[in-house]
Amino acid sequence: MRNRRTALAIGLLLLVCGYLRLVVFPLEEADMGSQAVTEQEAEALREGRTATEEELLQGLIFAGEELPCDRPSGTFYLPVDMDEEDWETGTFLAEGGGVKVYLLDNPMEDEKQEAVRTGKSYRLLAVSEDVYREYAVVFSGLPIVTLDTDTGAEIRYDEIYGTLRFYEADSKKDWVTESVMSGHIRGGSSRLNPKKSYKITLYKKNQTGSGALRKNDVSFLGMRSDNEWLLYAMYSEDTKVRDKLSLDIWNESGALEIDGEGFYGYHMEYIEVFQNGEYWGIYGLMEPVDYKQLDLTGEGEAQPVEYLYKQKDAGVFELKGSWTEQTEEDFEILETYRAYLEGDDSDFKAEIGNLIDVDNALDVWLYLQAVIGMDNIERNIFYPTVWEDGQYRIRFMPWDMDYTWGNVHDFDAGNRTRFSEEILTMRIAWKLGDRLIQLDVDNAREKVKERWKELRETVYSDEWLTEHIDAYARQVVDSGAFSRDEALWVNGGHNDDYESLKELVLERMAFLDEQLTDPLAYLDLEEYVE
Numbered sequence: 304m305r306n307r308r309t310a311l312a313i314g315l316l317l318l319v320c321g322y323l324r325l326v327v328f329p330l331e332e333a334d335m336g337s338q339a340v341t342e343q344e345a346e347a348l349r350e351g352r353t354a355t356e357e358e359l360l361q362g363l364i365f366a367g368e369e370l371p372c373d374r375p376s377g378t379f380y381l382p383v384d385m386d387e388e389d390w391e392t393g394t395f396l397a398e399g400g401g402v403k404v405y406l407l408d409n410p411m412e413d414e415k416q417e418a419v420r421t422g423k424s425y426r427l428l429a430v431s432e433d434v435y436r437e438y439a440v441v442f443s444g445l446p447i448v449t450l451d452t453d454t455g456a457e458i459r460y461d462e463i464y465g466t467l468r469f470y471e472a473d474s475k476k477d478w479v480t481e482s483v484m485s486g487h488i489r490g491g492s493s494r495l496n497p498k499k500s501y502k503i504t505l506y507k508k509n510q511t512g513s514g515a516l517r518k519n520d521v522s523f524l525g526m527r528s529d530n531e532w533l534l535y536a537m538y539s540e541d542t543k544v545r546d547k548l549s550l551d552i553w554n555e556s557g558a559l560e561i562d563g564e565g566f567y568g569y570h571m572e573y574i575e576v577f578q579n580g581e582y583w584g585i586y587g588l589m590e591p592v593d594y595k596q597l598d599l600t601g602e603g604e605a606q607p608v609e610y611l612y613k614q615k616d617a618g619v620f621e622l623k624g625s626w627t628e629q630t631e632e633d634f635e636i637l638e639t640y641r642a643y644l645e646g647d648d649s650d651f652k653a654e655i656g657n658l659i660d661v662d663n664a665l666d667v668w669l670y671l672q673a674v675i676g677m678d679n680i681e682r683n684i685f686y687p688t689v690w691e692d693g694q695y696r697i698r699f700m701p702w703d704m705d706y707t708w709g710n711v712h713d714f715d716a717g718n719r720t721r722f723s724e725e726i727l728t729m730r731i732a733w734k735l736g737d738r739l740i741q742l743d744v745d746n747a748r749e750k751v752k753e754r755w756k757e758l759r760e761t762v763y764s765d766e767w768l769t770e771h772i773d774a775y776a777r778q779v780v781d782s783g784a785f786s787r788d789e790a791l792w793v794n795g796g797h798n799d800d801y802e803s804l805k806e807l808v809l810e811r812m813a814f815l816d817e818q819l820t821d822p823l824a825y826l827d828l829e830e831y832v833e
Contacts, residue, residue: 565598668736
């Protein structure tokens with residue numbers, strides 16, 4: 304009996320010691336280096352097995368999730384936190400049984416941030432009982448989105464259903480979001496480019512078991528929670544930063560000056576995209592501009608209804624949103640505005656201030672001068688029309704800012720973009736702003752002068768602009784995404800001379816510092832004509 308008690312005590316003591324050991328000296332999780340083999344060991348693994356071109360790895364697992372794969376090249380992609388110097392902890396596993404994987408190159412021996420920036424490819428050996436095949440692993444510094452359609456067909460103009468997976472880069476805990484999705488190609492002239500932009504709608508299956516789908520609101524990268532998302536291709540914009548720089552300037556300036564519950568801007572974050580098992584390049588994941596973003600009252604909601612117009616081209620407008628029917632009455636406020644804009648000076652000066660938000664319009668005018676928004680003179684402007692103090696009031700919001708900072712249309716070129724040195728010292732002739740200043744509506748000239756001075760201390764300051772260009776450049780270049788996109792879309796625009804971009808941005812600011820001391824005289828400056 305005494306021996307039994309002694310044995311029990313010893314067993315409990317060993318158990319406690321083992322527990323304390325795990326607490327004080329926890330077991331380290333295996334890292335990728337533990338899977339690295341020497342060439343001699345790799346030869347031993349190949350011996351007795353036959354090389355195959357057949358698909359041996361149905362999937363590659365890391366941190367519990369199947370990784371994106373470019374199947375034509377046999378390359379798997381693992382998004383990692385490129386701000387951290389230490390490699391992510393974990394090992395690669397083959398999906399299913401019967402296949403083991405080994406690394407022929409050891410990432411742990413390399414400097415992580417350099418490997419990510421250069422897009423270094425690490426060889427991976429997959430072996431089964433009688434065959435083997437080599438694959439590759441690449442580490443990306445950006446989040447990744449995969450789009451897999453149910454039929455395997457490429458997303459085109461008609462709605463097609465499938466599955467979307469979003470992979471975070473800076474976490475490996477609950478780091479993948481999956482959703483049923485539908486998608487179609489979106490955009491105007493960008494539809495002609497080989498790399499397409501898409502609109503994606505997210506769904507989840509009805510829990511009742513009926514198989515019906517309902518909308519699935521998800522938040523990505525700190526942006527709004529919603530079921531509709533845009534994937535912006537950035538095909539012809541060579542630096543891949545002009546659009547984001549411009550929209551973030553607006554988000555931090557004009558968008559914040561508009562009273563209301565909605566947000567009169569939109570956000571975009573960089574990602575890489577795979578479609579049906581093929582790498583598709585760098586994209587911008589964007590919030591759409593819609594009634595929800597702007598907090599407008601739509602059809603069938605509490606009255607009076609509010610409107611969201613979009614100018615698509617000179618004299619061409621559309622009413623956004625889901626409408627059962629559009630009538631002439633729905634365009635009445637827009638037509639009234641257009642009549643004043645084209646009418647005589649006395650009517651314009653007397654009435655326009657009652658119809659529009661003048662301060663907002665002046666912000667847009669200043670913004671277009673600053674970013675050189677040539678593509679927003681007679682297109683790519685939203686007109687949110689709100690019911691305020693017993694009447695409708697039109698506000699303005701710019702959109703689609705890739706043709707900025709010196710980039711203009713070139714319809715003879717394959718990528719439809721060219722850089723114009725001349726436009727850097729030209730005026731962007733947005734008619735509404737020009738007339739407000741010309742006729743000095745609501746003290747517009749003094750407002751413009753003071754507003755420009757204020758903005759030059761914040762989002763238009765040299766420091767803000769250079770810091771943000773550097774930050775965006777680091778995302779697209781140091782993530783390895785820029786070089787991968789350039790290798791894939793050889794006829795697209797690619798230019799990583801960000802120092803020159805910073806120089807022209809600061810030159811434009813200095814140019815406007817001089818010109819906007821007299822806004823009326825600025826209107827005599829040569830205007831850009833497409």
